[in-house]
Amino acid sequence: MPASASNEMPAADLPPRTEKLAASIRQLCKEYRLSSGSVVALRDVSFDVPEGDFVSIMGPSGSGKSTLLNLLGCLDRPTSGGYFLGTDDVARMSDDQLADVRANRLGFVFQSFNLLPALSVLENIELPLHYSGQLSRTSRQRCERLAQRVGLGDRMDHRPMQLSGGQQQRVAIARSLVNDPRFLLADEPTGNLDTSTTAEILDLLTELNNEGRTILLVTHEPEVADLTRRTVVLRDGGLIYDGPPTGARAALQATAVRATASEVHR
Numbered sequence: 001m002p003a004s005a006s007n008e009m010p011a012a013d014l015p016p017r018t019e020k021l022a023a024s025i026r027q028l029c030k031e032y033r034l035s036s037g038s039v040v041a042l043r044d045v046s047f048d049v050p051e052g053d054f055v056s057i058m059g060p061s062g063s064g065k066s067t068l069l070n071l072l073g074c075l076d077r078p079t080s081g082g083y084f085l086g087t088d089d090v091a092r093m094s095d096d097q098l099a100d101v102r103a104n105r106l107g108f109v110f111q112s113f114n115l116l117p118a119l120s121v122l123e124n125i126e127l128p129l130h131y132s133g134q135l136s137r138t139s140r141q142r143c144e145r146l147a148q149r150v151g152l153g154d155r156m157d158h159r160p161m162q163l164s165g166g167q168q169q170r171v172a173i174a175r176s177l178v179n180d181p182r183f184l185l186a187d188e189p190t191g192n193l194d195t196s197t198t199a200e201i202l203d204l205l206t207e208l209n210n211e212g213r214t215i216l217l218v219t220h221e222p223e224v225a226d227l228t229r230r231t232v233v234l235r236d237g238g239l240i241y242d243g244p245p246t247g248a249r250a251a252l253q254a255t256a257v258r259a260t261a262s263e264v265h266r
């Protein structure tokens with residue numbers, strides 16, 4: 001989308017609150033326009049993420065979780081509504097400003113790790129710095145410390161193929177920290193891992209959260225959500241629950257019952 005498109009955005013209804021928020025999402029809507037019609041993927045979603053929060057996003061397939069994460073990660077623009085990172089109105093930023101936000105203020109962790117197979121652990125961690133032309137002896141030392149931080153100090157020369165899934169995800173987490181972002185976005189970070197490796201990765205994310213980083217992750221697994229501080233549940237693009245993870249189960253069950261009932265009536 002051209003940078004000028006952001007100027008056509010309807011203004012958000014409310015200014016951000018003055019308390020320290022990592023992010024504030026206000027009446028966010030996303031509509032995908034297709035030649036055959038349009039799909040409303042998010043409708044009027046609003047919630048705040050205080051600095052240091054650890055939020056899980058849940059909901060059935062197609063409920064809008066990836067769409068929301070893409071918007072929060074500045075990978076896409078909302079159709080309407082507001083998204084503030086701190087007090088900055090992201091929805092009104094130019095494409096260059098968004099790229100800067102993605103590179104320096106946000107960290108991304110993906111289900112499929114997204115490592116380059118030909119590069120070593122250390123080179124994978126350094127990759128964002130390589131792209132932004134910031135490689136230096138100091139940055140290499142920082143990346144070595146990050147490899148050690150995620151328990152891979154003795155594997156820095158290994159290729160991803162030589163690592164377990166959990167170790168690959170550790171590399172990806174180290175890479176996400178390379179510019180020291182305060183806000184991490186994770187899309188099903190344990191979706192490809194077994195139970196014990198899932199626990200290790202969640203321990204690592206919890207440590208990062210305890211250091212003060214804000215974390216927002218998408219998950220289908222209630223056991224993963226239980227380790228976060230708060231769960232947001234989406235259904236049909238709308239927010240239907242925002243509260244402790246334990247309460248999210250009832251909201252999800254109601255969603256499942258509703259889906260089953262609509263199957264029966266079909």
Ligand SMILES: Nc1ncnc2c1ncn2[C@@H]1O[C@H](COP(=O)(O)OP(=O)(O)OP(=O)(O)O)[C@@H](O)[C@H]1O
Binds near residue numbers: 032039061064067
């Ligand atoms: N690029 C797109 N173009 C058109 N429709 C889209 C696009 N991306 C997503 N959608 C639609 O938007 C809705 C929400 O999709 P989204 O991928 O955000 O859901 P989700 O909750 O992440 O699903 P899942 O758990 O299966 O990954 C769905 O109806 C989907 O088909």
